[in-house]
Amino acid sequence: MTRLVQLVRCFPRGHLLACFALVAILGTALFSLADTQAGSDTATVAPRPLELPAPTPRLQAEVPSTAQAPAAPVWDWRELTVASGDTLSGLLQGEGVTPGDVHRLVTADDRLKTLTRIRPGDVLRVALDEDGKLVALEHKVSLIESLHAELTEEGWQVTEQVREFERQMRYAEATITDSLFLSAQRAGLTDNMIMQLVNIFAWDIDFVLDIRAGDSFKVLYEELFLDGEKVGVGNIALAEFNNRSRNLTAYRYETSAGDVEFLDTNGNSLRRAFIRTPVEFARISSRFNPNRRHPVLNTIRAHRGVDYAAPTGTPIRASGDGRVEFVGVKGGYGNTVVIRHGQQYSTLYAHMHRFASGIRPGVRVRQGQTIGTVGMTGLATGPHLHYEFLVNGVHRDPLTVQLPKAQGVSDQERQQFLVYANRLRNQMALHAEAFTLAQNFH
Ligand SMILES: [Zn+2]
Structure with a gap:
């Protein structure tokens, strides 16, 4: 992530946008990993938040703990921790599983192919029946995803479990004194969040040329928890950016079709319908x-x-x-x-x-x-x-043609968006007030 931040410092905007599109895609898949490692340094951003109602809880996946996984009593469950240099095949053969059975396992289902990419520190739980035959296996793929495979008469049956993070809204604000990056870091934003912020406004602000001392921003963002423990930072839900006395606002909104868009206060999209450059670093x-x-x-x-x-x-x-x-x-x-x-x-x-x-x-x-x-x-x-x-x-001319704005929220969903946006705005106002009060006490 740090490397991306450096890229932002030195590459012109066309490249940035292409780059951001990639980051947006990668970020969605990886933010939990990226920020899990870097995330614990952000706890000091803002004073403890007000006791606000948590955002509407998403669907909570029922996550059976591994102990409750269906298992015949005679099965012998063993826990294997992957060490550097270990392969799945080596690990399982150490438990007496034949190479043929390992091969049948990983080729039984596409989702089991991830087993061939296990990394040091990963934990596998395997079950052997009374004859020493491999009959079940569990792999924790990430903080929230786990894979369960069980040998049945029809062969290996695979189920995936995905836990939901508990989410809490947090707030940060900063006035830019030197660079956006340094100021944002001082305010407690992780590199990943700075990239999100830049990405959100990249259509309207040239972050290489337009940023001035005195510009400021506020963000309302999610912190992610599992079992009450903070594990990382999630999405920016609402961001305001004051750039050379222009005021830009962006709400992260998931449409009923499942698309994520950043919209302004009226529900219009912040992005253009086209990126200028379809190849990065060209x-x-x-x-x-x-x-x-x-x-x-x-x-x-x-x-x-x-x-x-x-x-x-x-x-x-x-x-x-x-x-x-x-x-x-x-x-x-x-x-x-x-x-x-x-x-x-x-x-x-x-x-x-x-x-x-x-x-x-x-x-x-x-x-x-x-x-x-x-x-x-x-x-x-x-x-x-x-x-x-x-x-x-x-x-x-692709380099000079006026690029239209992307479509914002649909007319059917506009009312729903406006209500949601209003709620976020109120949350941000409360946080900002608490932040200011806390500043004055210091
Ligand atoms: Zn040509």
């Missing part, structure tokens, strides 16, 4: 130019897109939400993907090395989703992405 090797001499054909031929030079295999991201319209070879464009984004817009990605799995005509893609990799198929002198942006069927 160099522009050729611009939009109606009168270009083609490097391979050596004739005057309009260059109706932008070329991004990047090593073969570099991921290419969908620049906006949409539906795949074309996947395949398109003459000199080589391997090409075309995505349609609503009525007006479409984007084209050419010279690709590979298509990502599942990218087929008709499939829905999300902004930032990897659709394939950079290559040099078709007429190309080196690996690059040729990227086109069309508005109503007309080619526009």
Whole structure:
């Protein structure tokens, strides 16, 4: 995470956005891990919070403790702690399990493949029957996920259990004196939270150029607990950023369709419908130019897109939400993907090395989703992405075209969002008041 923070300091905005899309995706999957390690230093951010009602509890998964797992009384349960250099096969063979049985176990179900990636410190519980045959196994995959496998007459049956974190709202605020990062760190934000904050406002604030001393922010965010113990930091629920006397507000809102969006006070999206640059850390090797001499054909031929030079295999991201319209070879464009984004817009990605799995005509893609990799198929002198942006069927310069705002909350959900936003705002106001009171006592 620290490395990402450094990237933010030194890379221009186009790269940032692509990078953030990735971070957003990774972050969702990894925040618990990342912040579990770094998280315990944030307890001193704000005074103890007011006794506020906890946010509406999410569905609590019933999590049977491992002791209650169904097991025949004759089974012999053993706990194995993975040490450095251990393999699943070695560990189980140490318990008398045959290599053939290990193979049958890990190939029985895709979810059991994770067993081949066990890490030092992981704990496995295995059960053997009276003949010493492996009949059940449990693996704690993360703080909240565990996998239970049991051998039945039909073979290995796998169940996954996911616990829910208990969540508590916390508050932090800071006025920027030197850099956003130092000020945010002093206010107790973890690197992960700083990335979230930057990501949320990256569409409106250029964090490399726009930040000034005197800018300030407030965040209401979740702390995560398991069995009453703090284990990390979750999402920013509400953020306000005062940048050069502009006031920006963002509410994290999960739509009934399950999409997470950051919305302003009226329910409009903060993000644009398109990211400017569909490849990260690439160099522009050729611009939009109606009168270009083609490097391979050596004739005057309009260059109706932008070329991004990047090593073969570099991921290419969908620049906006949409539906795949074309996947395949398109003459000199080589391997090409075309995505349609609503009525007006479409984007084209050419010279690709590979298509990502599942990218087929008709499939829905999300902004930032990897659709394939950079290559040099078709007429190309080196690996690059040729990227086109069309508005109503007309080619526009992808670097300068005005990018529309993404759609905000739907009309059906707007009322519900406004109520939710109001509640968050009140929570933040109470926290801010308590924070100020505590400051004055010091
Ligand atoms: Zn090109």
